[in-house]
Amino acid sequence: MNIAVISNFDKDITPTSGGGSETFTFDLANGLAEKDHQVTVFGIGHNHFDHKNITYQPIHDKNIKEFVTSNQLLDSLHTGRKDFETQVRFSTVAKAVKELLTNTSFDIIHDNSTSALFNILSSLTNTPIISTAHTNYDSPSILIPYFLGQLPQPNQHFVSISNYQNKFLEANNIAIQPFSTIYNGTNTKLYQPSLTTKKDSYGLWVGRISAKHNKGIKEALALTNQLKSKLTVITTIDDQEYFEHEIKPLLSSEIEFIDYPIDMQRKIEIYQNASYLLYPLQWEEPFGLVFIEAMACGVPVIALARGATPEIIADGVTGFLINPSDGDHRGTWQIESTGMYGLEQAVRTLQSFSDDAYKDMRAASSDHVEKHFSRDIMVENYINVYEKILNH
Secondary structure, three states: OEEEEEOOOOOOOOOOOOOHHHHHHHHHHHHHHHOOOEEEEEEEOOOOOOOOOEEEEEEEOOOHHHHHHOOHHHHHHHOOOOOHHHHHHHHHHHHHHHHHHOOOOOOEEEEOOOOHHHHHHHHHOOOOEEEEEOOOOOOHHHHHHHHOOOOOOOOEEEEEOOHHHHHHHHHOOOOOOOOEEOOOOEOOOOOOOOOOOOOOOOEEEEEEEOOOOOOOHHHHHHHHHHHOOOEEEEEEEOOHHHHHHHHHHHOOOOEEEEEOOOOHHHHHHHHHOOOEEEEOOOOOOOOOHHHHHHHHOOOOEEEEOOOOHHHHOOOOOOEEEEOOEOOEOOOOOOOOOOHHHHHHHHHHHHHOOOHHHHHHHHHHHHHHHHHHOEHHHHHHHHHHHHHHHHOO
16 A cells, blocks of 8 residues: 555654654554555654655654745744744645645555644545544544534544543544544564563653643652652653743652653663653543553553553553542552552552562563554554555
């Protein structure tokens, strides 16, 4: 098949991308190419792909300022206009998407942009479109085109990344019927388990720091300080104000902060040497790629049972799920305590394991990913969806 893969319109697609959708796009494109499909990736910035079956097509150069200053008139108009660069970026993306959608050479277009712009312009083509919902369906990128009457289009098919996502559609009578639910996968040839890591090494938190999509970094730091333990944080700060006011005061000498981008081998080694991944989620996570990256490396996950986490973590087998509060029960888990106290109990329970029991949990974690969340399984599932749509 000749497949167009559309990336996030805001961030580079690299082997060391810090975001879930960027990592997904990189892995999907390479997985499809390895299956001998021809793949054209539409992204921003420079090409980071080296497979012979992948062609990279930049949507726009990341450096908008250079584009503006290279034109005397644009540069003069730019002065004092705070939204000018955003408008330039929006316009260049719209132009590129229009050209893409009127290109008839692709068998299928796989959209990972999570963009209202793409969803509104999708009617410009008859080529089948697969749109992976990398955020929840309450996103404006989906709801605005929907209420404008631009979704669903006959040729556009949504794929959910968890069953949790579909609950919003059902509860609000949104007339979008996902074609399939396909869990994200990770490259288990890269993310290899370590079964010799000690149970009292250090905790780990990986993700973007944002008050909007709050992945619980503040709570993870507070609990680490309370336990007088160590925590390594791999992050990109999306919300500097939130970081300065809420996160920075909690930092101590026992907290190691590592900013993206990070060398892939170093990232994997940090995973492998961690005792557990600590994730006190404060929003309804639609999947959680860091969970499967951690488990692939043999790292048990301790998380609040929000969003799709109960679909990914096997409670008591690959870590522990904790109900968010006494009034918010998402299931019956081994640790009966809830909230922050439940997370504390989970860490203490893990550290009370015998060495053999802890090693068994690490082995079970990596096996769980290999059986359910590998990149190969994910790619095969998408190929099956492509073929079903093309043969319909």
